Amino acid sequence: MHKLYSNKMMILAFILPALILFVLFVPIPVAFLLGTSFLKWDLLSEIRFNGLGNYIYLFTKDTYFWGAVKNNLFWMVGNIAFSIIPAFVLAIILNSKIKGRNFFRTVVFLPVALSSTAVAMIWYFVYHHKIGILNQIIRFLGFANFEYAWLMDERIALLCVLIAVGWQWTGYYMVIFLSGLTVIPGEVIESAEIDGANRWQLLKSITIPYLKPMFKITAILAIVSSFKGFDNVYVLTGGGPNRATYLMALHMYDMTFNRAMYGYGSSIAVIITILCVLTTLGISKLFARDSMEV
Amino acid sequence: MKKTLCFVVAALLLFSLTLTGCGNEKADPGGAEKPEVGEDTGQAEKPKEATISFWYTANEADPNDRDNNWQVENIELFTKANPHIKIEKTVIGGAGGQNFRTKLVAEAASGNLPDVFMTWTGDKLAPMVRMGAVMALDDVIAGDPALKEVVNTDNLGNCTFDSKVYALPDAMDCLGVFYNKELFEQYNLTPPKNIDDLIKVSKTFKENDIIPVALGNSVKWVTQIPYTYILTDLEPALFDTPKEELDFSTQVFKDAGKQLKEIVDAGVFMDNFNGVAPAESRAAFTEGKAAMHVQGTWQTRGVEKALGDKAGFIPFPTKSGQAEYMLKVLPKGYAVSAETKEKEAALAFLKFMFTEERQVAFAQNGVLLPTKNINLDAESIGPLYSEIVKTHGNYKGVESVQTLAPNVAVSEEVKSVIQNITTDADIDEQFNMLQEFNKENK
Known part of the structure; x- marks a missing residue:
């Protein structure tokens, strides 16, 4: 049997079906996307080669794109603030021996199981200016005529959407942190406690260093998902008001499908892909350097 | 020997996987060709059966959706009067019609436009016309006195390209x-x-x-x-x-x-x-x-x-x-695919939508008609609608x-x-x- 598995033909035979599917659904579409990004094409009219024209326009003249980049950066920071930090805190709390911790873990994880559209709809009715729970709570607290259109105020709309996204993904990151917490050896904590370490010292000197790989994974996931952010925003605000919640992926969608600029939309998709890859490599490198320093 | 055996096992495995994954497109047990409309099958007294695909955008969940209500009734009445024609309707709603538009463009690009379809007029219809996917309707209008009577040529601007009409506007x-x-x-x-x-x-x-x-x-x-x-x-x-x-x-x-x-x-x-x-x-x-x-x-x-x-x-x-x-504005209209295999049936349905009776029914749904010579009873169309029609x-x-x-x-x-x-x-x-x-x- 061992010999069978070391046979190259056999290995090839086993990996070939998956490899064919992978090539069909990843490198080939990516290559097609890259090729399309050099074209002017509305799917129906004649295809025109545009060289680097789409990229030049994107970087030099497209103000919506730069507005979206700015929003994406805010989105990235917000994603970390509203997803990773609460997830870490909740993981620490729910890793201790408190009553009903399994119940609370399930409750925190539950939104992960919902589709983004469903989550967006839930939060739409949280923020709704007439029937939204948020305004009703404020009215209940004594402000009888309070009616505020949270999602229609361009100053706070992006923040409102970020809270919804944070609510959805906190449970996911919490599970990652919990899995990291379980591998911290009990004797390390015990000996630190014997040496007189307090809770803060334990957290700073043992828990956080041990959780570094988890921070790396969650950071990569949160940042990459920030670049891809689309569904929640599309349902909640559609990128408005006044493009206050307009992200790169929405710009790509708008250009591709609303304006039938398939070539230009592809060039935005290429930039998003490059940003995702570069960020992932950057974070990996950053954490690798830190691990060596530890 | 063992190497050969391994290779044979692997090859068999792959082959079986391929077989399970692939269907046989051509094997159609019921695939006997249906007679075309107008084709002589030797049963002259019986109209030829035809199935046409018909796409439009509407919100089916909304009981007040004027397009959906009208079209549901159109299909029912048309198929009742023409039992030999079956209409396969596809209603795509959502995103303010964007989902429908995206799907329609994709179908046009792959040469699979439905036989009859709702379409945005003007710049959105133009690329489909340019690629030859939409049927010109000038001869159809000219050849049918009843249709000619109701089509208002003043309202065909957005449906006309190179002096040919490619769609009939549904509402103004x-x-x-x-x-x-x-x-x-x-x-x-x-x-x-x-x-x-x-x-x-x-x-x-x-x-x-x-x-x-x-x-x-x-x-x-x-x-x-x-x-x-x-x-x-x-x-x-x-x-x-x-x-x-x-x-x-x-x-x-x-x-x-x-x-x-x-x-x-x-x-x-x-x-x-x-x-x-x-x-x-x-x-x-x-x-x-x-x-x-x-x-x-x-x-x-x-x-x-x-x-x-x-x-x-x-x-x-x-x-x-x-x-x-x-x-x-006359943003939308109805068009027929240039590639339709059921031309007669498709055009019959299009003409049916623009009969006086069906236009009156559409107006009763609160629609300003882009057509002419339609007698509307002021009482049945409501006060605001009447005011708008007048003014x-x-x-x-x-x-x-x-x-x-x-x-x-x-x-x-x-x-x-x-x-x-x-x-x-x-x-x-x-x-x-x-x-x-x-x-x-x-």
């Missing part, structure tokens, strides 16, 4: 201002005719905690309504300019933008109107919280249900106050400013720019950038 809509007559009477006001009047009445309404004008522009296109009226007031001839010669950076576009901004700054529109959905602005109006509501006449039925004869409809006020024009004839028609754009990419940018200028964006810069985009994407 006027864009302007619904107003609440009762609220105006209550405060001794008259509907505004010019911008000064508009600002004056708005002040009165605001002092009485009433939203002067409800406008939901989260969809970006609604601010085009006031902008187009202002632009028409400044230079109506602009709308006759050939698309290839149009320059969005000319002063008149910027001046119209500045007038719109003055209205915005005077606080005429509801708060955060660029984030408000059209349904919410309509709700503010129908609930009596807003005195006026900027929208299109496709909302007539909903407005009428809520306000009855208390609602009226006027063009958006302009600086001069000489309301000669009304913004009239819109007093105005010359003008299309929305986005129709000046040469294609869908530029027309979407026109909408964006008009939304942008209602914020703090520099108006001159916005129109210069629009022109640059226009030049780049013509």
